[in-house]
Amino acid sequence: MKPTEPSGPAAFPMAARVAQLDALHEPAVRDLAWLLFSADLLRAQPPVGMLADSFETSLEETATLDWLRTLDTNPSQLQQDIAAARITRLGRYAECLLGWFLQHGPAAHLIAANVPLRRSGLTLGECDFLVQTRAGRRLHWELAVKCYLHAGNGRELLADYVGPNLQDRFDLKLTHLIDHQLPLSAREEFATLGYTGPWDAQMFVKGWLFYRRGEPTRDPVELDPAHGRGWWATRSEWPAFAAAHAGQWRVLPRLEWLAPRRHERDAAEQQGIEFLDANALIERVAHQSGPTMAAAFSLDEGSRWVERSRGFIVPDDWPDKAQAFARQ
Template sequence: MPGIDAASRDALLDTLRDAAVRDLAWLLLSADLLRPQPPVGALANPFDTLQEAQATLDWLRALDAAPEPLHHELAATRITRLGRYAERLLGWFLQHGPAARLVAAGVPLRRGGVTLGECDFLVQTRQGTRLHWELAVKCYLHAGDGRAQLSDYVGPNLKDRFDLKLAHVLNHQLPLSAREEFASVGYAGPWTPQMFIKGWLFYRHGETSVDPVELDPAHGRGWWVTRSDWPAFAAAHAEKWRTLPRLEWLAPRRHAPLEVRTAGLAFVDAKTLAGQTLHQHGPAMVGAFVEDSVGNLIERSRGFIVPDEWPELARHYARQ
């Protein structure tokens, strides 16, 4: 399927100034976390043709120049979950972008008053193909001591695991639109199910591991260190640091000087950051920033600082 190569994606992200537009561009253009998982787990692609892909780049640049309608859409309801934020961004693209069109979003499937599940997006391409997309944005930390198993990728709060998430997508979410009950919801099929799974995977600094066969080798990568290891790790980096709140976990961050001043963003040294994260209950995602020639602060890398006891708890959770 046609798409945008990594160099073109990064070049575009370097030119986009609005944070929400950058997040949308990253959602559309970043590498998938997974390879296709046949026979059920085909990958979604926002573009059917190279022309649609190129038109989307132009559309994103125009949106970046006048992002107010997107801001209004995002502000209509309070968004606290990263997945919900991603849903709103993708929904905006499907309603207003130059490629596939939205048929319906959040379609519940019920039987006897019991909700069996919900289809994230029903989509029709410009060529008339009818698709059922299941969207997920995940951030997992590798806790497997070099092992190559999907179960070794765990959520920072140890309430989610990549193998369990993939099994749920393949065995429950994607088959929803093919169930007999779905014919009664008013969206006649057949629908072709596809998974739209983006995110970042984080690896312990200084350790090497072999990627599980399920992963796309181009997936987004970060690092993680324990609080005890943080001073030595940070000493090798001269960057400015900032804790990244959950809704900033999509695209790499880029902050203009005016934004830093008006939003009151605090960039600190490594010692100050360690103090800020010391009393946090679980892992904290942080970004390392460098300043360019005109004062923009640009994310160079991202990772998690985890409590010292976290690695052992994570290994135990990975083996359950």
């Protein structure tokens, strides 16, 4: 890195970055851009829980924006690599995207991914990414992409943010990150693997948090105030909620839970992407046993479907179950 290269504040204000990223068309490129540029879910949690930064300097940020626009015009290699991975899990999809950027992008580069630590034949854990910046820093990144629904009644606790299927909770995930995952690169077993350090461990936590009917709450101190926000509503609440949110609706498959979706109108018709009115949507999800993510869309100048909001429709008994899970 040249001594005169600027560092510190981002090259572009947030509004300008969003406008540039919204111009991207290929879904995988948009998802990668969202992974790199979206707000973190968490503030830093020192001394252990420090945040990863996709870019070391504003020049790297500018170069990445240019690189993404170029990739958007010819995404075939990215598409082929994702298809070859046969991805079914959202976390694995995010890993593939971030790994691809570290291998091909203009910023930090990948040294190794999914590095297992073992002792006496037992696996202690895996380091998600070992990364070297252009300035020579060696970083250990732990990636997590999460969607949590706020199930609390006025409490300002991470425990009130629960996974839609009630198998995950934000406070437990953060504790696991800080107490187990981030310290892996400082363990004696890691030192024997031959990856010369020292390594700075950082957490790369992205995602969306969803609030009942989209109503504001007071955030726990651990959260980044700029985090991605959505709504959730019970099936009984749905008619009134949908009436206040004009547009067409679409169920979002799990691998479309990263960036806000955009669909060219003609391409959507050719691909059989279905947009529904509010009544048809609730009929579609009525017999599902758990929460379903859906998004509201409108036509932008008649040529492109643009996501306006996203959230979960949950069974009527889900809130009581969620509050019980939050208090376990």
